[in-house]
Each structure stands twice: as structure tokens, then as C-alpha cells.
Amino acid sequence: MNTSLLFIALISLTLFSYWFGLKRSLKVAGGAEHKKDLTCLPEQFGLLTAMVCGLPALITLLIFNSAEQLVIEQLLTTTLPANIQSLSSIDFGLYLNNIRSLASSETTQALLQGVAAQQNDIALQGQFQAALTLQELNQQAVWLKTGLVLIIAVVSVIVLVRKFSLTYKARQKSEAIVRALLVASSAIAILTTLGIVVSVLFESIQFFKSVSPAEFMFGTQWSPQTAMRSDQVGGSGSFGAVPLFAGTMLITFIAMLLAVPVGLMIAIYLSQYASTKLRSFAKPMLEVLAGIPTVVYGFFAALTVAPVIRNLGESFGLSVASESALAAGLVMGTMIIPFVSSLSEDAISAVPNALKEASLGMGATKSETVVKVLLPAALPGIVGAILLAISRAIGETMIVVMAAGMAANLTANPLDSVTTVTVQIVTLLTGDQEFDSPKTLAAFALGLMLFITTLGLNILALKVVRKYREQYD
């Protein structure tokens, strides 16, 4: 019986135990006409029984599945001859892989076994022997798993049902289980975040063993090419991240320069001036802008905007790089407009109508009302929107890869080509790489820095919003 079949069996058993628990509770009460004597509804008994049947068995199944391979491998290793056990870890891994593929297909195995026997190849015969052992172990594991899971399911139901009485608190117990499940789900989300941070952190520590943090954080030279072999002529490898962060900031700044005013004006127009009909059409259209894949924005930046900017610059006698920070920043700004406009519009619309009427009722014009009453009152929401947009801009990759270039120039000139943190992470990690050179590890250090930056911005945004939230009302 394989795992999916076992899973289906377990689900059927759970459904059955719902019915069983329900009937059993009625029996305890002395028939359906006496069900009022129970402190909880029969359905609640059924629900508890189903949970008690399914959950422990399911958890056992999960643990078993994750530990299974490891245990089987250990057992297999002990049966192997000493010369193979003493192989290096890489060769041993290859050997195990061989055995696994042999064990997984029976026909070729039989075929090859015949060949091996004919040729008297001791090594090959050893492998077949091991493959047979592995098959046997796998078979045993399946039986053990099936038996264990089903026994646990049945035994826990029996133990539970024997405890049923008129005053048994089935409802409270099933509520407690539901609560535990909810807690477990939120724990998974938190643990995943922690896991990401820890894994990035450890790789970064590896990196900082070969490159000093001071050089990384304050160095102005970025050329991560290192020699892979000692006799190779390669780059010396300098890891100053300042140009990357400067490039990121420059592009983000240009993007915000476009997105904040335009987004805010859209928000004001939609919330205060546009008719309901227009708003119901325009708002979803704007949000479509946020749904366009960033790669597509990247094409647009590289093939349409960048040449236009270059031609325009040249007509003014300026030299513009074919991939410029300006092009990437403008397109990124366009992408971010809906973030700013949509969230700001929500914030402006959330300002109590009473404030707006108070201002209008005193003879303020619409624009005076917007500037003097609505915007100040909606400020926390607007700041939150802007900070969210900034985090989005900092983390954005595809547009910059395609439109801003790869050259790590430390410049404030938006017409130059610059590169960003995310672009460098992509270039460091694409292609065949070994994961122990400073070059690849640098990606993790950059990722960590980026994570800290966006995390800081998010915390700041939350703080700002919380501080001013109660200003009106």
C-alpha cells in the first residue's frame, strides 16, 4: 500500500469515525430521543471522534515519511561491505543513487542481474545484492507505516469512545483541538520567516569570514569575479556594496519621484472629483497596472523607454548610456503608481465625511479642503502607502536587470548605467556556481542587507501609521 492509498484509507476512517462517535454518543444517552441528556450535541461528539482519529495518525504519517528515507539508508549502509562504507561522502552518495535506481525498476534489474552473473562481476553483483536489500527494507517500511498509522487511528478512537459519558465535554475538547490547529498554522508562517532569516544569516556569516563586514559595507568597488582555481587569472574580487546600494537608492528615488506625485493626484481625483461611474471603471483599470508581470515592464523599459530617453538626451547634447537609471526608474515608478494611488485613495476616503463637510460648509473650495483637511488627516495612510511602495521598489529586480544594466558605477547621474542589489544577486547566483566561494556567498550577504532594509522600512511604516492613527475620530 503506497502513501496516497494509505492517506485515502485514513480519510475514510476519519469520516467513518465521525459517524461512529455520533452514534456512540446517542447510545450513551440511551437513544436519539434522549439526546437532550448529553451536555454536548451528538455532532460535537462525532467531530471530536473524527479529529482524534485523523490527527494523531496524520502526524505519525508525516513524521514517518520524513524520517523514513534516513532510517532506511542507515540500515542499508550497515549491510554494505566495509570497502564501500569507507568511500568518501560524494562517491558514497553516487553509489547509493545507483542502488536506488536499480531497486526502483524490476525488469532492468532482473535483466542486468543475469548479465552480471554471466560476467562474474563481483562489484556489480554486490550492487544488486544491495538493491535487493533496499527493496526489502522499503517493503517493510510500507507495511510498518500502514500498520502503525491504522492502529493509532483505531486505538485512539476506541480509547476516546470508552470515555464518553452524559457529561463528557466533547465541544470544549474539539474547540481546544481547533485552536491548537490554528496556532500551529500561524506558527508555520512565523517559523518559515525565521528559517529564511537564519539560512541567509548563516551563509552571510560564511561570506564575512572571507570578506570583512567593513569592506562590504563601506567599500566603493564592486567586482565580485574571483579566481576559481589558484592558477586562474581572474578578478581580484572586491566586495564593496556601496555602489549597489547607491544604485538601488538612485533608481528607487527616481521611481518615487514619479510615483508619489502622480499616484497621490490620481488618489485625490478618484476620491474627490471623479463621478462614481468613472471611479468604478478607473480604479480596477489602475489596479491592472499592478498586475502586469514585471518582466513585461522590463521589455517596455529596455525597448521603448530607454531609446526614447537616449534620443531625447542626445538631442540636448547629453551623453546617455543605452541602459540608464532614468529609464529603469521611470518604468518602475509607473509600475508602483497603483500601489500609491490605491492605498492613498483608501486613506483619503476613510477620512470622516464630517470633516470634509465642515470645511466645505465654511466656504472652503474643494482643493483647499483636500490640501488643508483631507491630506493631513489621511497622512498616516499615505505615508504607509509610500513606504510600502518604496519596499516594493527596492526589492524589484526584473525591470532593473533589463533596463539599468550591470555596471556597478558609483554615480548620482541618472543618465548613467547603474546596478542594484537585486540585479547583482541574480547575476551572482545564475549559471553553474559553487556555493563556497565568496562570489556566491556575497549574494546572501546582499540579500541579508536588503532584507534588513525593507524590514526596517516596514517597521517604520507601521510605527508611523500607529502613531497618527487616532488623530481624527
Next chain:
Amino acid sequence: MNTIDIKQNEPSQVELNQVELTQTVGNIYADDAKMSIRNANVHYGDKQAIHNVSLDLAKNQVTALIGPSGCGKSTFLRCLNRMNDTIDICRVTGQLMLDGEDIYAKELDPVLLRARVGMVFQKPNPFPKSIYDNVAYGARIHGLTNNKTELDEIVETSLQKAGLFNEVKDRLKDPGTGLSGGQQQRLCIARTIAVSPEVILMDEPASALDPIATAIIEELIDELKEKYTIAIVTHSMQQAARVSQHTAYFHMGKLVEMGKTEDIFTRPSHKLTENYITGRFG
């Protein structure tokens, strides 16, 4: 009112709705009218909210608009300074005159009108700014003064007229939202009179306040009528009787009866008015 009373009222309700309202009873005219409204109709989309209402607001007097919920009295009040313009589907027709000038005339700027006809709302709605900035708001947007001392003076006299100055004079920089409900409402009144309006519209200004704060506001309204013409919508008949000189009774978008307050409350001419002020429905 208990359930038995309501049941007893049912036949009279039917009868009341059948009362034909061809014209308003009582006296809608004032000797010295600040505002004159003739044949005002208000539509929200297809629904008519106000039917052919005509009345005068007497200068330097308080006119109370009373009536059951949904009778259109607030809607009518909001027509008087064109606050209904902010609602897309709202359409106002008829003649609405301020000092003989049609306030719905094409060339008339609603922004200037609202400076002349101020409004105080049901729920105190100070801006989330300081007390000083709340009162100075109107003076600043209308450019009444560029001078700091003059602005200080406007703020002080407005707060004094609203009877709030002594309570807040040491904390003018504190946020207006930190005041108590009654103080907030007086702050809103101070803010309204800071732009020197001629008419003040009040939409149930005391309905969100406790009895003591209400009494203070009512006293204030009585003082304010020396300088301003006031129209007040209220749910409380006692309040209407206490503060107003004229009372207009609205029922289902129509003006049923209007006259001197003491007449309306002692000798109502119309059956509907009588039923309302004796508490038989509302």
C-alpha cells in the same frame, strides 16, 4: 410609547397619510426676511425628497425645523447653503433667495455663499488641528487677514462669542479633538462665526450632547440671534420651544405648518402638527 399605543395609532396613521397637503397652513411670511424660499423641490435621483416648500427665515431670529425622521428637514436645511451640491444625484429647483439674491443662480459661487451661510453639524466635527487653527481655518482660507495680531483677535472674539474662550484660553495649541463633546460643538460654532456669516444653519447641534452641554448650546443660540439669522433642525420639541421664535413642521417632504413658535406649540392648526407635538407619532 408602548405597543398598545402604537396599535391605537394605526388607524390614525392611515388617516394622516390621506390628508391632502395642497398648501401650508399658518404663516410662512416674515416681516423682515433674511432668506426667502419659494416652491423649493429637491430630488435624489428619481425620488422627490422635498415638495414645494416655501418659507421665510426672519432676520435675527431663530427658526426651528421640526418633524419626524426622514421628513426632509435636514435635506431642506442643506439646500440653504448648497451643501447638497456635494451629492451627485441631488437636484434642487425653485427660488431660494438670500437678501433677494437667488443662491442657485448660475453666476453665484457656492464657495462665497457658504461663507455667508455657515453650518454647524449634528456630530461635533473639529478638524484634527489645534483649537487655534480650527477657528483660524476659515479666516485663513478667505484671506480675511494677513496679520497675526488680527488673526489672534478674530480667534479670541469668535471663541468668546461661542462662550468657549475662558475654558480654552490657556491651551489654544492643544488639539481640538481633545475637548469634550459640548466644547467641541462650541468650537465648531466658533469656527463657523469666525468667518462672519450672516446666517447660521444648525443640523441637530445638540443631539450628540448631554443635557448640561445642551443647555449651554441653547443659551448660546439665544445670544447668537442678536447678530445672526439662525435656522435649526431639531428632534427635540422642547428645544424648539425653548430656542426658536418661528417653527416649521415638516412631514414627508412637505411643509405642513409654519408660524410663531408659541402658536404652533399651543394652538396648532393642522391635525398632523397637533399629533406630532402631542407625541402621538414621531
